[in-house]
Amino acid sequence: MAEVLGTFEQAVLLAILRLADRAYGREVVREIETRLGREVAAGAVHATLERLENKGLVTSKLGSGTPIRAGRPRRYYRLEPAGVSALNDARAAVDELWRGLRWPLKGHA
Amino acid sequence: MKPAPPPWGEALLRLFVSLDTFASVSGDLLEQYRDSIHPARGPRGADKWYRTQVLGFVWRGSRLWAALFAGAFVARTTLDWLRPTTDFLMRSEVSTALAAGILLAAGFWTAWRSGSFAAGAAAGLATTVIAAVLSIGGTTVLLAIWHDPHTMTSIRGSGGLEEALMLPVWLVLPGMAIAGVGGLVGAATERLARGG
Numbered sequence: 001m002a003e004v005l006g007t008f009e010q011a012v013l014l015a016i017l018r019l020a021d022r023a024y025g026r027e028v029v030r031e032i033e034t035r036l037g038r039e040v041a042a043g044a045v046h047a048t049l050e051r052l053e054n055k056g057l058v059t060s061k062l063g064s065g066t067p068i069r070a071g072r073p074r075r076y077y078r079l080e081p082a083g084v085s086a087l088n089d090a091r092a093a094v095d096e097l098w099r100g101l102r103w104p105l106k107g108h109a
Numbered sequence: 110m111k112p113a114p115p116p117w118g119e120a121l122l123r124l125f126v127s128l129d130t131f132a133s134v135s136g137d138l139l140e141q142y143r144d145s146i147h148p149a150r151g152p153r154g155a156d157k158w159y160r161t162q163v164l165g166f167v168w169r170g171s172r173l174w175a176a177l178f179a180g181a182f183v184a185r186t187t188l189d190w191l192r193p194t195t196d197f198l199m200r201s202e203v204s205t206a207l208a209a210g211i212l213l214a215a216g217f218w219t220a221w222r223s224g225s226f227a228a229g230a231a232a233g234l235a236t237t238v239i240a241a242v243l244s245i246g247g248t249t250v251l252l253a254i255w256h257d258p259h260t261m262t263s264i265r266g267s268g269g270l271e272e273a274l275m276l277p278v279w280l281v282l283p284g285m286a287i288a289g290v291g292g293l294v295g296a297a298t299e300r301l302a303r304g305g
Binding site for chain 1: 111126127130132133134135136137138139140141143144145161162165166168169
């Protein structure tokens with residue numbers, strides 16, 4: 001069965017996709033904040049990355065550190081085929097829900 | 110000299126992040142603290158941001174255990190109020206064993222992840238403090254729903270309202286101790302599993 005993704009999981013996976021080989025925790029947080037236009041908790045992003053890795057949707061490997069990080073390594077994330085498939089399914093589900101409706105909606109409220 | 114977050118913040122973070130990811134997670138936080146938060150908010154604002162981030166990790170690591178602990182407490186309170194008894198021994202034994210089991214598991218799991226002996230006690234503190242807030246809230250809701258004379262008699266017979274509202278607070282220190290034991294076992298097991 002295809003993996004059902006939550007909205008924040010999609011945001012994290014899409015950030016990894018956009019960042020390509022620059023996809024480590026700090027940059028993922030920055031990318032999501034830019035896209036969503038609000039501050040996000042680092043803990044929420046790291047918990048989601050850990051969950052996505054446990055589901056096999058992403059993999060990670062350690063890179064080198066930098067002086068601003070006190071030499072601590074960056075953990076780079078990469079989308080796996082299962083992650084791409086899950087994103088495609090999520091997009092298809094949303095498209096199906098919107099089929100036949102014009103966007104933006106004209107409100108009646 | 111580069112700005113640095115509060116040292117206790119990193120120490121606390123170490124207890125609630127897995128051993129494998131601590132270096133990269135703390136590096137990410139440090140990078141963000143130095144390259145964007147500190148320049149924009151100044152030292153006090155940046156330290157406040159860092160504390161909030163670390164407490165977010167503590168919250169995420171403890172909320173499940175706290176919800177279980179508070180759920181068990183409120184369930185026991187509901188039982189005592191709505192199905193009163195004269196012999197509380199059996200109920201006490203079951204609820205005490207359940208609460209101790211939850212705290213032992215919280216301490217074990219947190220220490221297993223972080224590889225730190227202190228993580229168990231820290232998890233016990235976080236779990237019981239969050240659970241105290243949830244339990245007091247839950248008990249207040251129960252009281253708002255059931256406050257007829259019959260239920261009030263049951264409440265007095267089961268220790269009184271003060272006990273129902275204060276017991277979660279009294280359990281904080283014992284909870285730390287019990288979870289601390291779980292943490293000792295968890296950290297020791299993790300070290301054994303890693304080969305010493």
